[in-house]
Amino acid sequence: MGFILISLIILIGITSYFLGNLRAKNLRTSNQKNLKSLSHYYGYYVALWALVPALLILLMITSFKSFFIEQYVLSDFIALGSYTETELSLLFTQIENTALGIKLFDENTILIDGAVNKLNYINKTIENLTYVTVLGLSGLLVLYSLFNINNKLNSRKIVEKFLLVLYFTCSLVAIMTTVGIIFSLLYETLRFFSQVPIADFLFGLNWSPQRVFVREAGDLDTRDLANAFGAVPLFAGTFLIALIAMCVSVPVGLLTAIYMSEYASPKVRDWAKPIIEILAGIPTVVYGFFAALTVAPLVRDIGQGAGLTVSSESALAAGFVMGIMIIPFISSLSDDVIKSVPQSLREGSYAMGATKRETIVKVLLPAALPGIVGSFLLAVSRAIGETMIVVMAAGLNAKLTANPLDAATTITTQIVVILIGDQEFDSPKTQSAFALGLTLFVVTLALNFIALQVVKKYTERYD
Amino acid sequence: MKNIKIKADNLNVHYGEKQALFDVSMYMEEKQVTALIGPSGCGKSTFIRCLNRMNDVINICKVQGKIEIDGNDIYAPDMQVEQLRERVGMVFQKPNPFPKSIFENVAYGPRIHGIAEHKSDLEEIVVNSLKKAALFDEVKDRLYDAGTGLSGGQQQRLCIARAISVNPDIILMDEPCSALDPIATARIEELMADLKTEYTIIIVTHSMQQAARVSSRTGFFHLGKLVEVDKTETIFSNPSDQRTQDYITGRFG
Numbered sequence: 001m002g003f004i005l006i007s008l009i010i011l012i013g014i015t016s017y018f019l020g021n022l023r024a025k026n027l028r029t030s031n032q033k034n035l036k037s038l039s040h041y042y043g044y045y046v047a048l049w050a051l052v053p054a055l056l057i058l059l060m061i062t063s064f065k066s067f068f069i070e071q072y073v074l075s076d077f078i079a080l081g082s083y084t085e086t087e088l089s090l091l092f093t094q095i096e097n098t099a100l101g102i103k104l105f106d107e108n109t110i111l112i113d114g115a116v117n118k119l120n121y122i123n124k125t126i127e128n129l130t131y132v133t134v135l136g137l138s139g140l141l142v143l144y145s146l147f148n149i150n151n152k153l154n155s156r157k158i159v160e161k162f163l164l165v166l167y168f169t170c171s172l173v174a175i176m177t178t179v180g181i182i183f184s185l186l187y188e189t190l191r192f193f194s195q196v197p198i199a200d201f202l203f204g205l206n207w208s209p210q211r212v213f214v215r216e217a218g219d220l221d222t223r224d225l226a227n228a229f230g231a232v233p234l235f236a237g238t239f240l241i242a243l244i245a246m247c248v249s250v251p252v253g254l255l256t257a258i259y260m261s262e263y264a265s266p267k268v269r270d271w272a273k274p275i276i277e278i279l280a281g282i283p284t285v286v287y288g289f290f291a292a293l294t295v296a297p298l299v300r301d302i303g304q305g306a307g308l309t310v311s312s313e314s315a316l317a318a319g320f321v322m323g324i325m326i327i328p329f330i331s332s333l334s335d336d337v338i339k340s341v342p343q344s345l346r347e348g349s350y351a352m353g354a355t356k357r358e359t360i361v362k363v364l365l366p367a368a369l370p371g372i373v374g375s376f377l378l379a380v381s382r383a384i385g386e387t388m389i390v391v392m393a394a395g396l397n398a399k400l401t402a403n404p405l406d407a408a409t410t411i412t413t414q415i416v417v418i419l420i421g422d423q424e425f426d427s428p429k430t431q432s433a434f435a436l437g438l439t440l441f442v443v444t445l446a447l448n449f450i451a452l453q454v455v456k457k458y459t460e461r462y463d
Numbered sequence: 464m465k466n467i468k469i470k471a472d473n474l475n476v477h478y479g480e481k482q483a484l485f486d487v488s489m490y491m492e493e494k495q496v497t498a499l500i501g502p503s504g505c506g507k508s509t510f511i512r513c514l515n516r517m518n519d520v521i522n523i524c525k526v527q528g529k530i531e532i533d534g535n536d537i538y539a540p541d542m543q544v545e546q547l548r549e550r551v552g553m554v555f556q557k558p559n560p561f562p563k564s565i566f567e568n569v570a571y572g573p574r575i576h577g578i579a580e581h582k583s584d585l586e587e588i589v590v591n592s593l594k595k596a597a598l599f600d601e602v603k604d605r606l607y608d609a610g611t612g613l614s615g616g617q618q619q620r621l622c623i624a625r626a627i628s629v630n631p632d633i634i635l636m637d638e639p640c641s642a643l644d645p646i647a648t649a650r651i652e653e654l655m656a657d658l659k660t661e662y663t664i665i666i667v668t669h670s671m672q673q674a675a676r677v678s679s680r681t682g683f684f685h686l687g688k689l690v691e692v693d694k695t696e697t698i699f700s701n702p703s704d705q706r707t708q709d710y711i712t713g714r715f716g
Contacts, residue, residue: 044575124680148695265522276696342559343557344555344557345559345561345562346520347517347520347555347559348555348559348560348561348622348625349549349561349571350517351515351517351548351552351553351555351626352548352549352571352572352625352626352629353544353546353547353549353572353575353576353629354571355545358575361586362571362575363561366561366562366563367562446484
């Protein structure tokens with residue numbers, strides 16, 4: 001029904017636009033009325049009245065319909081008072097299935113048959129009511145707004161106001177989503193911390209959430225549970241891999257940026273820059289198997305050739321590939337920042353008899369430093385939040401190590417591990433993922449915030 | 464007659480297809496101020512930027528002809544551009560101090576060219592340069608504050624201090640006062656009168672009054688050609704070319 005109804009409403013909307021437009025034109029020519037806006041704004045005005053309230057009502061009906069239907073259909077069962085909430089919702093599914101002709105159970109047949117009839121009846125009624133209400137409302141408002149067109153009405157302003165509300169609503173969607181995510185993270189995190197003390201989580205050295213199952217089997221007490229959620233190995237692994245990534249990307253990215261902004265001819269720049277930026281567009285899962293299948297074995301072979309013990313999944317491989325991935329973040333941003341240093345400073349330095357290298361090192365880089373640091377911070381927050389590469393190439397074993405040749409694990413990897421497959425939502429193991437997510441969120445948010453502040457400070461400098 | 468410091472011979476400059484200077488030949492006297500005047504786009508800035516080879520930075524710029532400083536061809540293949548620019552300082556239209564402290568701005572050149580051996584030498588150079596640029600008294604208490612925090616006129620004097628810190632023979636000034644108010648302009652002009660006892664100064668200016676006030680010789684450029692160059696009094700009182708006459712009386716430009 002939804003599709004036909006919405007098509008009808010849109011049809012009314014389009015028609016009403018032409019009606020409003022026409023009426024405004026007629027008023028203008030026949031009555032010599034001095035309308036405040038151009039006639040097509042009256043078309044928009046009428047169309048808005050036709051569309052917006054009708055669609056809002058439709059949205060409301062669809063949102064509340066299912067609850068109402070369920071209450072109505074199950075009223076007989078609720079009256080019996082012997083069903084729990086879960087049983088009721090199972091019953092309702094059974095009724096719905098029966099209505100569709102799928103019969104699985106034989107119990108309660110009389111009551112269920114009655115309920116199926118009720119379901120069909122209420123569905124039909126609500127559908128008819130929806131049609132009448134929505135279309136009727138739309139039509140009435142079209143008439144109302146058509147007659148409302150007169151020389152006192154400034155439809156142009158009303159359309160502008162509507163657009164303002166629309167823009168505001170759209171931006172609100174993004175903001176509310178963020179707020180919603182934060183609160184759901186917070187809620188689950190608090191539930192987690194009610195079982196595991198926050199200090200044990202932040203400072204504990206042992207991460208083995210699988211112990212939860214052991215406890216449920218009755219072998220361990222709560223103190224051991226606390227000992228299972230020490231996130232320090234994860235923080236350390238994240239830090240280690242991000243550090244390796246930065247060791248790769250900072251020098252390569254910065255030197256690339258210097259070459260692109262100061263040395264490359266416009267021709268080279270034109271084709272080289274997009275290619276470098278493609279690096280940022282490669283799906284991370286592709287980097288992941290590149291890291292796992294090519295780089296990790298290579299690191300292992302080289303390491304073994306040098307007589308070192310290298311595990312086949314190593315922090316070095318993951319960090320290295322991640323470093324490659326974030327090169328464009330640094331090179332592209334730093335390139336822009338270096339390029340935006342005023343030409344007059346370059347000339348000033350050259351005129352003092354400085355060479356190109358001296359000019360870059362002593363004038364351009366210091367002048368661009370805040371922006372460059374900003375690009376580093378953005379790259380770090382990207383490296384910390386990166387998931388796929390580490391899942392595939394760094395391993396899952398949470399052990400506290402500073403050896404880059406060893407397997408390491410990160411916050412993001414553990415979240416993936418915890419939430420893959422079946423899980424109970426009230427288990428501390430599942431909830432620990434939210435605590436990890438919140439930690440990650442706070443860290444990256446802080447880094448992004450600092451980065452933006454640093455960049456902002458820089459941009460004010462030459463204005 | 465004074466010693467000839469700079470001599471340009473049949474200078475032709477192209478930016479890509481476009482020719483910016485046509486057969487410019489002139490000389491500039493030692494420890495004198497030479498002014499270059501002319502309407503916008505006449506090539507006077509292009510000319511002055513040939514004297515310290517600042518045009519090298521621009522890829523499409525091609526310089527033909529000869530420029531000699533003290534008899535040495537500055538476009539000769541064995542000429543080191545960095546050493547040339549150490550001898551030929553430049554002050555730009557818009558003050559362009561580096562985003563560093565006042566001290567570091569002036570110390571920049573001596574550091575690059577390894578002029579000061581000890582820190583005390585460097586401090587002496589900085590203080591002397593600031594004194595010569597008539598800025599020292601205003602900034603002596605805040606030498607380590609940012610150079611960009613000074614007023615426009617102070618910034619320009621800082622740039623002059625920076626230019627003289629490496630003790631050049633010649634200072635090129637490309638419209639040094641066009642971004643400054645009249646009071647700051649007057650200070651720079653006073654400064655030029657002091658500086659010319661030690662340095663050869665070439666100044667490009669839009670202001671004919673300024674040229675008349677500060678210079679001993681003036682060249683008039685028009686459409687890439689050097690129309691006339693002579694003693695400043697002659698140019699402003701009795702020019703030999705009709706175009707010069709028209710320009711200085713304000714009939715065009």
